[in-house]
Each structure stands twice: as C-alpha cells, then as structure tokens.
Amino acid sequence: MDSDLWHRHASSFGAAANAYATHRPDYAHDAVRWALEPAPGPRVLDLGAGTGKLTATLVQMGADVTAVEPDQAMLAELRRSLPEVTASSGSAESIPLPDASVDAVLAGNAMHWFDMAVAGPEIARVLAPGGVLAGLWNTMDDGVDWVAGLARVSGPAAIGPRDTPDAWRIETADLHLSTTDAPASFGSPEQSGFPHGQLRTADSLVATLGTRAGMLVMPDEERESTLARIRRYLAARPETSDGEFTLPMMTCVLRVRRR
Template sequence: MERDGRLLHASSFGAAAGAYAEHRPDYAPAAVRWALEPAPGPRVLDLGAGTGKLTGTLVALGVNAVDAVDAVGAVDVVAVEPDPAMLTEMRRALPAVRALPGSAEAIPLPDASVDAVLAGNALHWFDMAVAGPEIARVLAPGGILAGLWNVMDDRVDWVAGLERVSGTAAVGPRDTLGHWRAATAALHLPKTGGVARFGSPEQAEFPHGHRRTADSLVATIATRAGVLVMPQQEREATLDRIGAFLASRPETTSGEFTLPMLTGVLRVRRL
C-alpha cells in the first residue's frame, strides 16, 4: 500500500471508535502467552492499542502471562495510541491502565524501558523504517516484538464464501487464515545504521472463536479500514451484500453463532 493510502486507512478508525470498541474481538489468551513466552521480564507495551482489545487480554492474563512474571508479580502494561477517540474509549474501558498518546514512530517511553512490545491488528500500519528503530530503542536487550492478528478461518466453507462476497477492501489478506502468514511475513524490520536489530521471525496460530449474530458480524466488518474509507454508497452496498449472504446461510441466518477465528502471531527478538 502506498504511504498516503496507508496513512488514510490507519487514521480512519477514530470516526468509528465506539463501534470498534463494541464489535471488535479480543485476542486468544494462548496467543498472547506464546507472544510473551521469551520476554525477559514483565514490562509490556501495547503499541497502537486502539480501544484496548489486546490491553484487556494482557490485564486479564495477570501473573499467568509470562514465565518471567511468576516470580515478580502481575504484568506491567502500558498502552500507547495515536488517535484521541480510540484513546478515550480505551481509558473508559480500562481506567486502571496507563494509557498514553503517541505512535509507533514516536513512542513516549525511555530507552530499554519495556521487555515486550505487542501490537494487535496494528503492526501493518506502522512505518517500519521509522518505527523499527524506535521499537528497538524502547525494548530491553532480548526483548520481544510481536504482532497479533485476529483472522477468520477460511478453511470453513461459509467463511470462505463470506471472504469472496465481501471483497478485499472489507476482508483483506491479513484477515483470513489462508493469507495472513504471507501477508505478515512481508513486514520486514529494517536495519539501524546497517546493524540488524531483530532476529528471525516466528509465526503461530491459536484458535479463537467469536460469538456473533449476522447483524453484529456486519457491524464488525464495517469497522475495517477498507470499509471505513469507502464512499458512502459503496460502503452501504458492500455491507448490504454481506448481510444478504449471511441471511442466506443456515449457519448464520438466525440467532448467535461462533465465527471460526484464530489469533495469528508474528514474533521476533531484539538482538
């Protein structure tokens, strides 16, 4: 995605902050544990934290989040988010969490001040030429950078059908299991001063269903950046098409159902 397009998409969420907080899923606890497993300590930064979906999972995990925490106490979480509306929603939902304005390209924390940097459905929005060195700066040696994405399991027939009907603007390559590994592996971390700051990436997926109705799934898809930036007429037509598809499927036509999902994780260690 060209830089201007990426910035347009990345800045689109604030207008839908309330809907994002209501409809977006949290993250599989097992995925968060795996992301943090090699972290050298309990200090965790949720970067590009949005309305606090990943932050809330971190808080809920408590002393069970990483082995290093067991002898120290609860995970020490700080959240950083650039959008004021998203930050307001996070502070409302998680008033006890330290939540700061800032971005991946300008993190308001001291050098080597965290043991892990996590980004939930956000790493692909970062300008890694700038954010890579900045993340390396705030990470302690041996610290972990991990991106997490909630992806739909398109091995399930009706989910694959939903992907086809929705179009790539509504359900992109990072949104389905069949594509997320290749899409996220392409997020290369740059060198700083010619020196590699991060080791080789590892990827894993963890089951994570999400209870939805047809209406709430349409509302969830409506919070995706590709939909938010559509002209109104195109957005309405896209969401109507998705709603009609869900109404036509026995799995989704009446009442609640479980949307088959996984949380995919890409993690690297700071050298």
C-alpha cells in the same frame, strides 16, 4: 497503496471508535502467552493499542501494561474502559517511553500500519535486551466453508490481505524487518496461529466488518451496498441465518527477539 490512501486508511478508525470497541474481537489467550513466552519480564507495551482490545487481555493475564495510541478518539475509548492502565498518546515511530523500559512490545492488528523504517529502531530502543516484539492479527478461518464464502462475497475492503491465515503468513513474513534500518537488533522471526472465535449474530458480524479500514473510507453508497450484500449472504446460510453463532477465527502471531 499510495501514501495518501494509506494515510486515509490508517487514520480512519477514530470516527468509529465506539463501534470498534463494541464489535472487534479480543485475542486468543494462548496466542498472547506464546507471544510473551520469551520475554524476560512482565513489562509490556501495547503499541497502537486502539480501544484496548489487546490491552484488556494483557491485564487479565497479569501483565504490567502500558498502552500507546496515536488516535485521540481511540485513546479516549481505551481510557474510559481501562482507567487503571497507563495510556499515552504516541506512535510506533515516536514512543513516549525511556530506553530499555519494557520487556515486550505487542501490537494487535496494528503492526501493518507502522512505518518500520522508523518504528523498527524506535521499538528496539524501548525494549530491554532479550525483549520480544510481537504482532498479533485476528484472522477469519477460511478453512470453514461458510467463512470462505463470506470472504468472496465481502470483497477486499471488508476482508483484506491479512484477514485469512494463509494470506497473513504471506503478507507478514518479513514485516518486522523488511524496511528497518537496524535489522541486526532482532533475531529470526517465528510465526504461529491459535484457534479463536467470536460469538456473533448476523447483525453484529455486519457491524464488525463495517469497522474495517477499507469499509470506513468507502463512499456511503458503496459501503451500504457492500454491507447489504453481506447481510443477504448471512441470511441465506444456515450457519448464520438465525440467532447467535461462533465466527471461526485464528489469532496469528509474528514474534522476534531483541538481541
């Protein structure tokens, strides 16, 4: 993806902040616990926090959370829904926190938008020694037949290169260090996946897929055509054609420790 297209995708979410907050899933608690397991303390930075999907999970689990988000519309939604959380404007490349001020940096469906050549040393700066950097991604479990069919019908704009477990492992294997200037700051990466699910209807699943970056930047006519194709598929499947169903998912985690 060239830099202009990357920027369009990365900056597309603000226009759909309310839909993102309404339709995007939370994160499996077991996945968040595993991400935080090696952290030396409770201070957690949710970096690229969006509307606060991961932030809310961290609050529920008793973490001392600070949220940082660059998009003002997304940040406003986070502040509205989680007024008790300290939430600041900032980015992975410019984190508005002091040195060694957090025990863990987590990023929910966000780390692939970071410029790790800049963000790697910046994350290392705010992490206490022994602290944890972890990226979490909610992926669709394409080991389930109807979900695999949905991926084929939807196309890469709606279900992208990190949106199934196997693809995620390939795409993120070296993401945390691949371009950073300070690889010695971090230890070896670990990956794991945890079962998750989201209660959906056909309409709400279509709305969820409509919040993907590839869909948000599509021309209107192409987006409507893609969403209509997805609706037809869901209407034709017995698993999804009538009422509520659980979308089978995995929360996949990549973690690494600050030396």
